[in-house]
Amino acid sequence: MVDAFAYLGDVIAEYQDRVAAEAYLEPMVGRDEQERLGRGRRARFDGYAAITVRDEASAAELAKELDARDDVETAYVEGGPTPPPTPPPVNAGDDPRSGNQGYLDAAPDGIDARWAWGATDGTGIGFVDLEQGWTLNHEDLAAAGITIISGVSQAYHGHGTAVLGEVVAVDNAKGGVGIAPEASARVVSQFRTSSTYSTAAAIISAADAMSPGDVLLLEAQTTAAGSSTTYLPVEVEQAVFDAIRDAVDVGIVVVEAAGNGGNDLDDWADASGRHLLKVGDADYRDSGAIMVGAGASAAPHSRLSFSNHGSRIDCYAWGQNVDTTGDGWTGTSTTAYTGSFGGTSGASPIVTGAAVLLQSWQRARSGHPFSPGTVRTWLSSSLNTPSADPATDRIGVMPDLKAICERIEWNDRFKGIDDRFVYWVYILFGIINDAPGLIWVPGKGPVPVDPDWRDVAVRGRRELVAAIAREARAFDGRLTAKQLDRIAEKAFKTLGR
């Protein structure tokens, strides 16, 4: 029997000198896969081969010549990496109130859900709103098919309706559109029956019905704990704290309103004098929840006076002028909308929506959503939009989905690069042929690679590696901006730039 693959190798050799020095032949099915395949299935693909050549023109030329031969059945140029089919994008243009939803806009105004919709819409992620009541048949929510996990929809229906609208108002031609309109939404009530109320029991019930990676929003505050009679985050109660911690530990992202008490949570102490919410204090304890304060709707977003604040707060979002479904308080109309929802209640669903979109995006690209800790790290990172005066506001940052997703993709590019010199070259000169990169310009730091620089980076790759290696040997570990400037200057000289 003719070894088809070896025969193909001989065929290619005839073209070797004309096409490209780097042209090489390999079995279509890799060695590892061949070992997993049975003999019969392997044999069926023995005659297939992939040839890598220098450029697309050479590929087209070679494919044409091979295809014309009698001893080659077919030859063609493969399409190469192509974006996967995307779901139809969110169309907010015909939802008449969407123009009022500035929290959907690009930073510094909002979380840039509109950008994220180019890649994701909440698909595949469960979202649960915990509070006391909702109007689930509101005209801009009904099609979302929201169900109640447990408890009774009993009070403040217009509040729950407003919260739901921010996250999952339907993408149609009515009302507004939610931040993550394709998320799978449910609710759970603190009213366990019409006469019993337990935030902890509601959290436990919700967590039991949710999957790792899903997002649970605690739209509640309390006055019960310690000596204080003002509004505090619900985790000051021990059972609630334990229920949150338990949910986070099984992979559920928990977003918690900081509460509208206007308190400095670092100063607050429980009945035993413990500063449970002061990060770094000996008595501090971390529930794992993402705690959310409230800022002004207009950039640069100063803290609103009613918002609790302090070291415990991770994120803020709009605490006023939130356009959404319902009347924001006790109404039950199925056609009501408001342009003035707010409080830490208005802010928390914005951060929740950002968490859902991040999880949905990550799940689609990798198969797995992030852990709750990773979600909190990204949403509270300094990449995001600071408040007007971070040192006095102390309400964290407003998530910027574009900044977060671009940074995550950027980090991914460098996974698997072991050689630190090569790594530095990538950082300094953005040698990424098929995607935007950064180039380190002395005195300016990293700037986007324009097409001209990309070409230089490709042509001068070897010289750059050598130049960087020479210079970088003198430094260990992290390089300062000054050192990068120096290395870049010398490397540019090498390239004659």
Ligand SMILES: [Ca+2]
């Ligand atoms: Ca629409």
Ligand SMILES: [Ca+2]
């Ligand atoms: Ca709508």
